[in-house]
Amino acid sequence: MCGIVGIAAAASAPPLDISQVSAMCDTILHRGPDEEGLYLDDDRRVAMGMRRLAIIDLAGGQQPIFNEDRSVATVYNGEIYNYRELRTELEAKGHTFRTNSDTEVIVHLWEEHGPDFVDRLNGMFAIALHDLRAGKLFLARDHLGIKPLYWSATGKHLVFGSEIKALLETGLVERQLDVDSVRQYLSWEYVPAPRTLLQGVYKLEAAQCLLLDLSTGEHELRQYWNVPHADDSTATWSDAQWQEAVAEQLDVSVRAQLMSEVPLGGLLSGGVDSSLVASAMGPLKAFSIGFNEASYNELPWAQKVGAHLGAEHHVKIIDSSVPALFDRLMHFMDDPIADFSIFPTFLVSELAREHVTVALTGDGGDELFAGYETFLAQRAARTWNLIPAALRNKVIAPIVDAIPPTEAKKSTVNKVKRFVEGAQLDPELSHARWRIFVTEAQSAALLTPEALGRAPTDLGAHIRDLTRRAGDRSDLDRQLYVDLRSYLPDNCLTKVDRMSMAVSLEARVPLLDKDFVSLAYRVPEHLKIGPDGLKTLLKRIAAERVPRECIYRQKQGFSMPMKTWLKNEYRARMEELLSKRRLTAEGLFNANFVEKLKSEHLANRANHSHALWALMVFQDWRERWSV
Template structure:
């Protein structure tokens, strides 16, 4: 079941079913198989269902025997069978075979502490009629999103922000206070939201409304104590055991299931372990791009094919040259919020492809954050060596770096881009150096871009660093990622783009027990002598061949930067033209022109910031100007005709 929404009225008036229905119609794509609602005076909860488990009997809302507890849940509870057996032993009666029903009886047995017993990805709403209390919540890592709107009359919630825009009197307005953070990072981090008056409930958070009062609290955080008393071989065995168990649990389904396969370590490990637990060949799906050198850098099909042959999967692959102009308005409508990560395009295309065969897909998302798979995690490693150089040599290197060209879509220029970024940040503190790697545009440049910088602008990275604890440098980076980029970029786009085609995507590498294990692992074991994912790769040595374990890291995105210099140059020019920018009233045209020129001349790789600006304008035409995505797409096509 994949879309929930609801309303609690503070004024005591009854919720109107037609409003719940209107909210559900906005997210029909999340649950085309079924719908349902329950209204009890001032509280109404509702759902749109994608049938995955107990196809015939899993209709929601679910209720207990005497109708005093009602539940809607989006996602999956992977340990539901064990919990069900335990509850049945305590004489709880189950009406269905649905995984979500265990939540009702666990809440009845243990109160709010029931949340700690769940292993899964979920957002939910539970109405306790006895206490006249609404409880909503979100899973630990934030795999499933949940948006909240609260004003003097009501508190409303939904799996997608667009459902809240169906409420009477609510209109889409830009929250200018979060624009600076959006341009800084390329996405909007929780609890902020691009819509004024709407916010995202953070991961691992519960919110209760009772007696007209709202209470919100965090029920889980990453452990920040690193274990030094465990040997490398013991870590390797524990990681492998927990990963295998996570994959096994997440394969539970009453409908066809498959896996995304890029040929990288994470997706290959998931597919290999799925093959060990399936009597039938696993269905796998891969995507590549047709074109020249830039497209070839993102084409991982040969690696995916190698893994598919190794595990005898039913493999399908697609080579695309996507019509980005037609896609962007549609995908940004589904995303709810603009972003600069081109992986949302790739994820949609491969999800659409896989949905021809399956309803459930497993993904390798999260492995890089858990086990040190990004090059940015090597900053501290190389900074130690850099500081051993004489001062004069470091000054010379920094001066030279400022004049290096940068372009991520050329192998040579991408190497220069990475060197440029490292040398520019090598003298910074660890936290500031990491910020420089994460940012799309530094905060000084953002202030120069905005007409109204806004003194109260949000800084989600500062909040994440403050909460990261005192673990070693690598684990602090992981803690920051787990609070920001992981839930509000990667997981958000994974959820929105897979659900856009009614496909449920599961992420076994983000099983919370595996996450807790990884968080306690010392940096010296996660990475060894500059080798990314050292321990994780060691745990998979008997599963994957060396050419897959040690292949060069590639991102799961598109060659957007190259397209902006070629076929999409007219689109870039028109979306960021003076009349458009002036009419929107957010940015200084001179600063926009400087960014466009610097990208075109390879003085900087401006892919992310230019796409952030373009996507914000397209998003504005859809949500602020109230235009149909199809109509906007036709307009954009005219720019490049």
Template structure:
């Protein structure tokens, strides 16, 4: 795995600062500690940091075609590079390395932009075609690998794997986007293509950007989407067999490496399935035991370690478990630095630690990410379908008239089980399906955000609402089935901007490559077409996968309640983190930002501290936002000097 960066000057003949590009490149050294390379020619500079995985001796970048008229910098893995290389060689292309990187330049020569359709893997790359004076940026189908970019006032384009590299450029606009702040406190992350900065963007998953020198400023174009095209009818048993066969192939493709390889084993269904397939494949090929690792918590409500041990013993893996130290709060500032913009998934903390643990023995680790989105594993899908069945009884106008007033009048029962929270149910039924799903997934719901934000900041938002993100994706959805639609929404938002972002930054901080078999695009396409009732049957999510895995994993693992990878924040904020969170929330940074109602910040702290309500998600979101502002303040003098 690697890092890329580059500058395309707004003036064709203008030089690119070698010092600046080197600084942008080196700030990403954690992603690629093995080698680095820069390429300059009039009007453009490209940078690369390499983590060597395949063709250790010959895969150095930037990498060129035969006559060096085309150059690429690339982050990722193309798992089908060997058959592609053979096909391209048969068409007359000459290869100088055995790396997957070189396939990209020859595929561009042969197929142009449509080369993307031939790649099976995870990638973000920048390719410069000198004869055509064209820069081509592309990101993989599911957004496993990141790519950020910004147009500067002088017409230059800058891009990089991580936002921190763009932050090195003195001309980067650093104005915070009000819409991004609203989205952050609604989702816990900032959905693509937006970043925290106005005018700075993420290239969205499955999108490409083609920039022609001297041409108009282009917009990104989508080159792939999740089809949700219904598959041919098949019985459940046959579908289960095919699911495992396809998963086994996806795992096999991801075992290609010239460095030590292992897997994360949380004790959940998805990671256990991946480890089971790995062990079977490697055992059949005479390989050694699979290296696995997991994180344990002292709190049994959050601890899945014993289930991971069951799988490790069954498949004879070389397993290691590390207990999360509840006093590792020094990592809070580390997390803020990793993600570059506000990011509020607290499971980033154990993810960072499990990546550090894995890196002690391996350079590549397989994970089980993507199973919940593809096969309907989240509880919220059941809640949404329950609400949809009730919505179907009355038209939207009647529901708004009936349930809207009830939702406002009914007292909140925050500590009650969800099915007893009539206020939340009434509010949900007064909404359309997409707005109702937003209400389910919001980290801070409309009521909390309305109380959290200051009236001055509400005026700056000018009516903008974070649910517009989901409505935009819903308008483009290839499916309107109630379950498939919300799966699609999650894969466009939560999967790419929370789960994959979390794993990418945490793993790359330790120069660890993570591969995700359940996000193999051919497998994803096939799973999207499965009948929804094979995914969510009754109250059981991932029904097909669990049924198919019964010969491979213990029943108490497959059918136990889902725990996730959460951390016990509520207790931490009433105990060892109490003073830190209070100092952060009531300190000068949040007050000076003008975004927040200080009285409501006091309410959040006092109510949570007294145990009257669990506000841990809101407190963590604010804590991480304050940590981001602190980093912005610390960087301000250097920006002013550079300017």
């Protein structure tokens, strides 16, 4: 696990210097505190670097790694869980290995298969590879987008890195705000890939690779893998057969990800997914956090699961000092997301890092087996739509909107208000419409007319595009496909990567093992959303491994009481970042509308915590990175 950086220069550009990539590496020291690896080819046209967090082959796994004649070099971030099988195959074909690291299979697979080799990997990775003979630079990101990779073509250079701050360090990337992406960010709390908040800076998408011809300067992007469709091979399987197959593959995937030469543990929330992963790990060091606010606190459930599994369980209660983390966490938000749960994710990672270097998480189960309550909202919308539109929109919705929100996380009032808000949005967005926190109408009021004119993209454009890309699948599987290709990598996995790497902790996600994902997409719909609720099959498996009452309960999610914090602990910071004078001078946001959001929230007439927090994160980001 580490971070990677690099620059490729055209023949007409000044020769590169090793100090350039060393400076890039310094910006991501937190990703790999153990050592630095640098590479510069003889022509000084390709420079690559990495910061290493040593996990496998501690003594011999230093990067860059080369093939036998040093004509192929690579730096990479991640873990390849099937590297031993691949190594055996490559050795049988005559390849010679000099290390015991998983990295070395990359250069030899390239020799055998060229760019197609990447689909043979099972793991999480961001790869940069230079083939000197062919004059090619190759970049690739793992199948599900677990590890990040950013890039920018700047005319005479192609710059890449695990974090945007590394690209900015080169001075080759303009800090030009993409206002169109700002609008997307405010609505979704993340910028849908491949774009970022900076013009010309892109995310390499999940299962995507980039091939640069160094002689011409031309590059091409292609998707090397897609989530498979269901097939006829399992059409006759019974529910019991599905349960056995998924449970078996879960265990295989978890065992594969236990490889480590350093201490390893698991992040345990007490929910279905983390409990399943923990149950398959064997002897377990588990890490959990709790909240003083009862409606946010899942610690008792995590403790019950940990006790049942006989775990060495480490816990921490989040106290009033947490809001002071703002400045520290914002340093890692150079590709910002506005997800409140960066706080608990950071804190549980920090707790785990006190004891281990690697931790397994339960991320991915909701996107594979329909675990989000937005799916229930989508089903409830069918009944809602039976009510005459005039009654829905002119009577019920205004009455619900006028009811003050409550402080509790998921009170009936708050759930009804959220449902009615989402139900009024474009039904083509399906269950994703309940993830929109700034609507088209609100963003039109929030942005100044000049800024709005620079933001033409429909807020649902990426949802519609991914729905088309999902192809001929069932309605539910199309929705899951959209989640897997956008919300998961652009928000959830970004959060986990940023917050775990902030403390130099490697976070692994066995539910996103390529084989497990492929199997999950063949599971029948009734085993995802069934009579007993969401995530039917995973709950049945989990209920046989941990206390049943821990599984069949209301989903709480990993969040924070931000709506309360904005009225208290964060009020001064909010007033500072969103001051009327500042916003008016900058000319991007309508200061009067922001004042309205603040006053309504502070008076408890509405819960605008998501919009206000997104604005605060953005304002800090813009100032921090001088955009």
